[in-house]
Amino acid sequence: MWVLRYDLPYRQQRPHGPPFPAQAARDREGIAQAAKALREIASGRVFLSGSSYGGRQSTMAAAENPKLADALLLLSYPLHAPGKPDQPRTDHFAKLHTPALFLHGTRDPFGSIDELESALKLIPARTELISVEGARHGLAPTISSLVVARFGEFLTR
Numbered sequence: 001m002w003v004l005r006y007d008l009p010y011r012q013q014r015p016h017g018p019p020f021p022a023q024a025a026r027d028r029e030g031i032a033q034a035a036k037a038l039r040e041i042a043s044g045r046v047f048l049s050g051s052s053y054g055g056r057q058s059t060m061a062a063a064e065n066p067k068l069a070d071a072l073l074l075l076s077y078p079l080h081a082p083g084k085p086d087q088p089r090t091d092h093f094a095k096l097h098t099p100a101l102f103l104h105g106t107r108d109p110f111g112s113i114d115e116l117e118s119a120l121k122l123i124p125a126r127t128e129l130i131s132v133e134g135a136r137h138g139l140a141p142t143i144s145s146l147v148v149a150r151f152g153e154f155l156t157r
Contacts, residue, residue, distance in 0.1 A: 006034040008054060019053050027053075028061040035061075035068050047151075049073035052110070052137065056089060063095040072100040073151050076137050079111025079119055088115075093122035100127050101154040103147060105135025128154055 009030040010019040019027065031048065038046050048069040050058040055074035062068050080088050100123065104116055111119075113131045120127045130150055132139055 004034055004038045006030070008057065024057060024060075027057045028064065031058055031061045032065065032068060045070040045155075047071045047073060047155075049075070051075040051139070052078050059096055059100065060092050062098040063092040066097045069098055071155060072098050073147070074100055074102045075139050075147070076104060076108060076110065077102055077116065078137075079116055082109035085111070085115060088119060090119050090122055093119065094124065096123045097125045099125050099154070101151055102127065102129045103132060103139060103143070103150070104129060105132045105137065105139060107134060108137045110137050126157075 008019070008027040010023055010027055012030075031050075035046055035048060046069050048058040048062065049072070050056070052075070055072075055077050058069075058072055059074065059077075062072060078089060080086075102116060102120065104111070104113060106113055113129070117129055120129060130146075132143060132146075135143075
């Protein structure tokens with residue numbers, strides 16, 4: 001198995017601070033370039049993963065190019081800004097044909113488990129949601145064994 005860890009272009013530009021919404025297309029291009037680079041050096045399936053903004057951009061990149069990845073692993077998907085559930089970030093979900101596993105904390109202010117379950121119904125591909133009890137946005141590194149085990153299970157279904 002090969003793993004390519006990469007930083008989105010906005011993070012390469014500066015090590016701290018939030019992303020620039022006006023440059024989101026550039027970040028998605030960075031994701032596409034990373035997936036292409038991995039396909040050039042490794043055989044087999046390619047999976048994209050991202051946390052929060054990185055996960056959102058990964059879903060958008062996969063919706064734009066369904067052959068970009070074979071599956072997605074999304075941690076703390078930012079369904080909406082905190083306190084703004086009336087502004088969901090799901091416009092691209094109907095075009096997402098890549099299987100996706102979402103891990104999301106039960107105390108995440110960027111979307112409740114119920115809101116995310118509802119939103120996942122918009123995705124025509126196979127999805128699964130794993131809730132992490134008591135976790136807020138930005139899942140703790142201590143769940144890494146859970147992530148690996150559950151993603152492996154997801155891929156074999």
